[in-house]
Amino acid sequence: MPYALDGRWTAPEFSLGYQVIDWIEAYLVHGPGDVQGQPIVMDREYARFIVDAYEVDRRGRRRVTRAFLSRPKGRAKSELAGMLVCAEALGPVRCDGFDANGNPVGRPVTYPFIRCLATEESQAGNTYDNVHYMLSEGPVYDAYPGLDINLAKVNLPQPGGGEIVPSSASSASKDGGKETLGVFDETHLYVTRELREMHKTVSRNLLKRKSAQPWALETSTMYAPGEDSIAEGMHSDFLKATDGLIEHPGLLFDHKEAPPVSIRNKAELRKALRYVYGPASEWMDLDRMVIELQTMQEHEAKRYFLNQPTATVDQAIEKEAWDAIVSEETPKPGDQIAIGFDGSLRYDATAIIGCRLSDGLVFPIAIWENPHTGDDWEVDVLAVDAAMAKAFDEYRVEWAYADPAYWQDIVGRWAIEFGDNHIFEFWTHRDTPMSTAVERFRTGIQTQQISHVGDATLTRHVMNARTREVRAGVVLRKDTKKSKKHIDACMAAVLAVEARADAIADGRLRKKRYRAISY
Known part of the structure; x- marks a missing residue:
């Protein structure tokens, strides 16, 4: 067809x-x-x-x-x-x-x-x-x-x-x-x-x-x-x-899209434009387009005028890199894991994300999203509490970072229930520690030191995340302040990967021991 x-x-x-x-x-x-x-x-x-x-x-x-x-x-x-x-x-x-x-x-x-x-x-x-x-x-x-x-x-x-x-x-x-x-x-x-x-x-x-x-x-x-x-x-x-x-x-x-081309090479760009516009190039002002495209951000020029699928320049994670680390592995009961938690009571989403200590496999434990239907929506706090308890019951949770904003009482109770040597506060609005965690997460993706299970909701949150430059590096943000595109599961994944690193640095990874058999 x-x-x-x-x-x-x-x-x-x-x-x-x-x-x-x-x-x-x-x-x-x-x-x-x-x-x-x-x-x-x-x-x-x-x-x-x-x-x-x-x-x-x-x-x-x-x-x-x-x-x-x-x-x-x-x-x-x-x-x-x-x-x-x-x-x-x-x-x-x-x-x-x-x-x-x-x-x-x-x-x-x-x-x-x-x-x-x-x-x-x-x-x-x-x-x-x-x-x-x-x-x-x-x-x-x-x-x-x-x-x-x-x-x-x-x-x-x-x-x-x-x-x-x-x-x-x-x-x-x-x-x-x-x-x-x-x-x-x-x-x-x-x-x-x-x-x-x-x-x-x-x-x-x-x-x-x-x-x-x-x-x-x-x-x-x-x-x-x-x-x-x-x-x-x-x-x-x-x-x-x-x-x-x-x-x-x-x-x-x-x-129909143009072949790969540098928008800074005017001769190549003109040829690419003539190809992608086809018969319409006879009445399009290609000379002006070549000049104007030089002043645009490259991702905009390629997407809108060369018809190439191109991510925005401030996208935190490139889709190709994220797709490249999909794993067929799944977490198993009893696995040693780290957890990241990022929550909102009403407007955004709340997520609990796990990261296996042994290999860096990232997976969702639970995600709740505001459906933005116009109704007064509020996350089920009891369901969140139950999901965290189930995670501690099902896995060996060695380290959990939780952003306590709006959740200080509950995070404090988790520290009492599961141990203050397992539950730690991590304020995501603090630029220096957050930029360090974001850098670890992005590096882990680029070098394929971490992987993920391919969950569609987690992927959507990761793809929604944009970067914001701060003195210490970059942190994550939504595309606009009032955007309905959730990034909370991505934030929780960043915390989970950071928690895994700190758990390993603390010596909590238990490596399997194999007994030598002689014949």
């Missing part, structure tokens, strides 16, 4: 894409921008994408249930999405049989319901802005009398009817779901719980109308690794599908 743009493209045996392209070029004009109102002539890359997206099988049913288009900033992805929304509303987009030559014949969808998803509550979204303009201008408005177009939604002509609606995270979750097409624009921005829930809700809705053959269209610039965005998840699913690890026969993943 997916294809490589830099290789040979094999056209599907059957596709309605050619008819869809003809309809777009006949009835639509370009949306807002330098060429607004001008007739559309589909470029070859986007024509290929449409032909692939509208592939049908021998029964005439759609083969693509989810299409993902990844291109650099400024490549008119939202405009293409707008064209397809208009076509899905009025054009020949579903198979009505085959002609005498064996080619599929298109027909409109019966009562199309198309949802254009926006990332911000106050926006209609780039896709819907294009739809609004395209349906208001050009031949389509006169060819389809009865179009009712406004900023809130588009009502499609009778007798069939139908709707095109822009939706935010809150409004999408309240509707019953009759979607025949869901359009998700810039899914590299879908990193919050609300946006992920919106994506999940609409994706579920697309399963309801079998006869309408619903599908999803996702467009995006490449993601920042570790942000756990929808775009990153789609890329992961694609890689797993191509490796045969999961089945996803309806996925079309169309991604």
Whole structure:
């Protein structure tokens, strides 16, 4: 299903894409921008994408249930999405049989319901802005009398009817779901719980109308690794599908990125830009782009304009390095371990993380996260207390560092219960000791002296962590002060690794002894 743009493209045996392209070029004009109102002539890359997206099988049913288009900033992805929304509303987009030559014949969808998803509550979204303009201008408005177009939604002509609606995270979750097409624009921005829930809700809705053959269209610039965005998840699913690890026969993943290049080399950069923008490079101002990209941070230039997945410059741990130390090992009852604890009562998360003394295996013992649903949430203190007691009962806990902020009474009680030679306070807001612990943690990852079990929640917290420079070195922080992206499990992991080091330095590691056998 997916294809490589830099290789040979094999056209599907059957596709309605050619008819869809003809309809777009006949009835639509370009949306807002330098060429607004001008007739559309589909470029070859986007024509290929449409032909692939509208592939049908021998029964005439759609083969693509989810299409993902990844291109650099400024490549008119939202405009293409707008064209397809208009076509899905009025054009020949579903198979009505085959002609005498064996080619599929298109027909409109019966009562199309198309949802254009926006990332911000106050926006209609780039896709819907294009739809609004395209349906208001050009031949389509006169060819389809009865179009009712406004900023809130588009009502499609009778007798069939139908709707095109822009939706935010809150409004999408309240509707019953009759979607025949869901359009998700810039899914590299879908990193919050609300946006992920919106994506999940609409994706579920697309399963309801079998006869309408619903599908999803996702467009995006490449993601920042570790942000756990929808775009990153789609890329992961694609890689797993191509490796045969999961089945996803309806996925079309169309991604194009520039080859590795230094943005300081103007000749190489210009060549890379011409490649990644493809046909659009003919009307893009590449000369200006080359100059402007020299002034940008490299990670921003590569991600947005070369369409390469690139982490932010202040990300504490690189995803590649973290993924490289995943272990198949698991902790066992009776193992000697160290523990790190970082907690919040209400807004953030609370985590208890273990680190095995013998080999530095990091693993979650328990993690509680504020779901940020708008309700008054508070961590279950009794559950936290019970989890710590269970850890001491199940493992040989040699050393535990606990950040006592908001938890001083409980940490003090743990010291009495489990011994003040096992439970120690570690204030994470103190820059000097914290920067030392962070340096140990990052060095352990880079040199692969520690490992982890691959827990998804712990990984997300680690990838959310950013660095802040202090006099003593660097400490960890959230991306913004009020961010809902938790890092507490990462903080606890840092404390667990530091606790392991101090336990070993104190002579608490009990090495296995082997008895020599002579024959």
